[in-house]
Amino acid sequence: MDQATVQTFGAPAIDAAVRYGIQALHIDYAHSLDDIQIDKWPRFFTDDGVYRLTTRENMQANLPIGIVHCIGRGMMEDRVKAFHTANIFEPHVYNHLIGPADIVPLTEGGFQVRSNFQVVRTMESGRMDLYAVGHYDDVVVVEGDSLLFKERVVVIDSRDVDILLVIPL
Amino acid sequence: MQVQTTPNRGNEFVWPEQGPTRAPFRVFSDPEIYAEEQEKIFRGPVWNFLCLATDIPTPGDYRTTTIGETPVVVTRGEDGTINAMVNRCAHKGALVCLKKAGNAQRLTCVYHAWSYNLDGTLKAVAFRNGLKGKGGMPEDFDVKQHRMQPVRVEVFCGLVFGTFSDKTEPVETFLGPQMSAFMRRNLDRPLRVLGTHSQTIRNNWKLYAENLRDSYHATLLHTFYTTFKVNRLDMDGGITLADKGWHHVSFARRAKLEESAEYAQANVHSAAYDSKLAGPALLEAWDEFDDGITHSIQTMFPNLCVQFTLNSLALRFFAPRGVDETELFWIFLGYEQDTAEQTQMRVAQSNLTGAAGLVSLEDGCINEFVQRGTHMSPNVSSFMEMGGRKVESEASSRATEAAVRGFWKGYRSIMDF
Numbered sequence: 001m002d003q004a005t006v007q008t009f010g011a012p013a014i015d016a017a018v019r020y021g022i023q024a025l026h027i028d029y030a031h032s033l034d035d036i037q038i039d040k041w042p043r044f045f046t047d048d049g050v051y052r053l054t055t056r057e058n059m060q061a062n063l064p065i066g067i068v069h070c071i072g073r074g075m076m077e078d079r080v081k082a083f084h085t086a087n088i089f090e091p092h093v094y095n096h097l098i099g100p101a102d103i104v105p106l107t108e109g110g111f112q113v114r115s116n117f118q119v120v121r122t123m124e125s126g127r128m129d130l131y132a133v134g135h136y137d138d139v140v141v142v143e144g145d146s147l148l149f150k151e152r153v154v155v156i157d158s159r160d161v162d163i164l165l166v167i168p169l
Numbered sequence: 170m171q172v173q174t175t176p177n178r179g180n181e182f183v184w185p186e187q188g189p190t191r192a193p194f195r196v197f198s199d200p201e202i203y204a205e206e207q208e209k210i211f212r213g214p215v216w217n218f219l220c221l222a223t224d225i226p227t228p229g230d231y232r233t234t235t236i237g238e239t240p241v242v243v244t245r246g247e248d249g250t251i252n253a254m255v256n257r258c259a260h261k262g263a264l265v266c267l268k269k270a271g272n273a274q275r276l277t278c279v280y281h282a283w284s285y286n287l288d289g290t291l292k293a294v295a296f297r298n299g300l301k302g303k304g305g306m307p308e309d310f311d312v313k314q315h316r317m318q319p320v321r322v323e324v325f326c327g328l329v330f331g332t333f334s335d336k337t338e339p340v341e342t343f344l345g346p347q348m349s350a351f352m353r354r355n356l357d358r359p360l361r362v363l364g365t366h367s368q369t370i371r372n373n374w375k376l377y378a379e380n381l382r383d384s385y386h387a388t389l390l391h392t393f394y395t396t397f398k399v400n401r402l403d404m405d406g407g408i409t410l411a412d413k414g415w416h417h418v419s420f421a422r423r424a425k426l427e428e429s430a431e432y433a434q435a436n437v438h439s440a441a442y443d444s445k446l447a448g449p450a451l452l453e454a455w456d457e458f459d460d461g462i463t464h465s466i467q468t469m470f471p472n473l474c475v476q477f478t479l480n481s482l483a484l485r486f487f488a489p490r491g492v493d494e495t496e497l498f499w500i501f502l503g504y505e506q507d508t509a510e511q512t513q514m515r516v517a518q519s520n521l522t523g524a525a526g527l528v529s530l531e532d533g534c535i536n537e538f539v540q541r542g543t544h545m546s547p548n549v550s551s552f553m554e555m556g557g558r559k560v561e562s563e564a565s566s567r568a569t570e571a572a573v574r575g576f577w578k579g580y581r582s583i584m585d586f
Contacts, residue, residue, distance in 0.1 A: 053525065057269075058364045064512065065364025065501040065519040075448030075520070079527070086393040088531045160367045160496065161524035164533030 014103045014111075021147045022101050022113055022140055029149075030096035030117075033167055038083055041168055042076035045149045046141060049073055053154040053169060056134070067156075067165060079168070089166045094131070095120045096169075110141035110150060119169055121162075132169055133157050184586050185550050189414075189574040190558050195547035197373040197540060202584075203492040209584055210471050211237025211489075214337045216323065216330035218473040218486050219243045219253055221500070223327060223360055229272045229287065235488050236331060241320060242266045242276070243329055244287040251324060253331045254289035254317035265317065276317075289317035325349075326356035328484075344469065345411045351418050351467055354458065355477055359505035363515060368497045368524035372536035374472060374489040375580070377497065380532055381466060381474050381485070382572035384408060384419045385555050390535060391528040393521075406464075407564040413582065414560050414575030415470030419567055423463035423479075450517045451527075454479040468572075470579055478528070480511070481518035493540055499523045553577075 025044065032040040045051065054066025070076045099116035106112055114137055121131035134156035141150045154169045182202075185191040196202055211217060217236040224232050225245040232243045233256055240256040242265065258265050258278040265278045265285065275292055277284040282295035291312045299305025320331040325340040341349045370377060380386070388395045406421030446452065454463070457480060467475040474485040484500040499522065503515050522529040543549070556569025560578050563569050580586070 054364070055366050058366070063362065063364040064516045067366055067523055068525045069516055069520055070448065071450060071517065072448055074446070075451055075517075077447040078451065079520075081447075082393055082527050086391075086527070088390060088534070090534050159365070160369055162369050163371065163537065164368065164530040165525035166530055 014105070018111065019101070019103060022103060022111065025140065025147045025149075026098050026101060026115060026136075030098050033169075034094050034096055036093065036167065038080050038167060041080060042073045045073050045076065045152070046143060047073050049076075049149050050151045051076055051149075051154075051168065052152070053156070053165070055159050056155055056157050057159050059153075059155050067161065068154075068168065076168075083166060087166050089164055090123060092121050092123045092167075094167060094169075095122070106139070110139055113138040113140050117169070129162060131162060134169075182586075184581060187550075187558075189560055189577040189581070190553050191550040192379075192553070192577055193548065193550045194543035196580075197376060198492060198544040199547065200492050203373075203489070205584065206489075207237045207239070210580075212239070212333040213583060214332070214334040215471055215583075216332050216337060216340050216343050216469075217471070218469070218484070219322070219329045219331045221327055221360060221362065221484075222251065222324050222329055223362065224270065225251065225329075227272065229274055230270070231266055231273060231276070231287075232270045233266050233268070236320070236333070237489055238491075240264060241331060242317075243322070243331070244276070244289075246287045250288075251322050251329055252288045253320035253322045253329070254285075255320065257317065258283055259291060259315040259317060260294075285317055289319055291315045291317075326352050327360045328356065344416060347409055348411050348416045348418065348467070348469070351409075351465070352469075352475065354460075355465075355467070355475055355482065356502075361503045361505050361507070363501040363503050363512070364519070365498065365500050366524060367499065368533055369490070370487075370495050370497055370533055370536055371493060372495060372540035373493055374487055374495045375576075376536040376539050377487045377495055377532070378468070378470075378472065378576055379573050380536055381468050382417055382419075382576050383570065384466075384567035384572065385570055386535075387567075390531050393527040404464075405461075405565075406567050407562070408567055408569060408572050409562045409564075410560065410572060410575045413470075413579045414577075415579035416468055417572040417575055418465060418467045419572065420462045420465040421567070422461040451520055452479065453514050453517065455511070455514065468576075470576070476522060478521055479518050480515050481521055482515070483519075483522060493544070 029044050051068065051070040052066055053068040058066050070079065097118045102114045104112045114135055116135045119132040120128055122128045134154060137153040137155060138149055139151040140147050185193060219234050219241060220232045220243050225243060228245050228247045228249060230245045234241050241253055242256040243251060243253045246252055256264050256266055258280065260281055260283050263278055263280045265276050275284045275286055284292050286292050294306060296304065297306050320333060323330050323340045330340055337343065404421040404423060409418045411417065463479055465477045472487045476483045476485060482502045486498040488496045490496050501519050503512055521527050524533065553570040553573055556563060556571050560571060560574045563571050
């Protein structure tokens, strides 16, 4: 089969290379956080990229304030710095499970991407909790030879965060 | 004959003689004390925060919440008045309203379809007269004798409060003149909700009540504050206590920072932190008030706080969910009159607080650390003599535990400990 595009019912054709590229972006992003390579986190975004973490309830009510709201990579870097030097918390790790991406090309370039996630958090004590369930609403763009998030909106289904949130989802 | 009011606890529980400078750890983990608090505090002579008036703007709007752990529903009646009732059917006791919020002409219990007017009075009972002449309620059944249990309501500064007690004074009297004036400063104009979420903290609710009143810890634990000079104890600031000690305001003026050598000498770990932000939009702020106060925390007994950090205005409402679990609600606010640019600044500053707040996330775990550290030591007490042993306002320093002592003074009086 020499077909270079993958098409789903009712959805526009997406180049297989794009699909694999976005999948790789999702995987790299999740694994970096799971490995607490948090310094890498801002680098998945464009310079003016937006990272928002909010709840389904806030999204439905169209309310602007959620849980985290970084406008530009600088605000993300400040969070990374705070993680290393200012914030106090009990050590823990995440394990992201990411669902397949739903990709729609945007007329202005780039792609609107939606995917589900579940994150299990393991504390040093060994306690494991299903910590967050929700979906990512992304705008992914091509910059040079990289795919980057121009926007990543993390929408958690619950209104409630257990204990605290210091590592991004 | 001596009446023993707390038979389950027996006579062994005695508050330490040092008074409000000590809190016996037992009060954070004893389920019997927790049950007593539900009765004496939350169902007692206090005003409990229920919701914002703007949450239920239209007749028929309702909103569910809890007073202590008791489920409550707040409604906007046809005539615009606000009502509150225990969210419990007068028939079998099921929850009447299941959703967080909604709009309805009447409230109907899903179990047997008993339906209530928006003020909680019983309107109709399904199959009251039976079917085909059989069954039905007795002839002397009177809908007026049954209703959802009412909760007395008062609105102050756009906040809806409820109380179970007939003895609770009006909200302004309950708060006292200074506390009322400061609440007016922050909230007495049309409010707009900008976003909400909650955070489950695994500790007794009083540990968070203490934590909010503890201006001593704020800049030591939350080092992001100090680093970026949002709030440091060497800023001009102080603490005002309400008469009973129940409520307090802690305030600071960012412009009047005179750096003191103690921060460097105390090896506060924030001092090592490079204070230049890569994303300075986080702290872009404007002066909203003439009094120069740029940071304030106001508590209202038992479980409400109004936060104003730079331009980040938020309510923190912490609802007990068991002796060792508390749900902390963050309700971020702006004013109807805000410009788009001002809203944007409030949005950026929202990163400071909340479950992932750069200056607040530590409170999610620190109170749990106290819970875990104390739960097996009921007869040991904390030590709180920073700033002396008195319970009084401190106009020029926040290096004090005066407001925490105030809380315990008020707590002991209402609990009769």
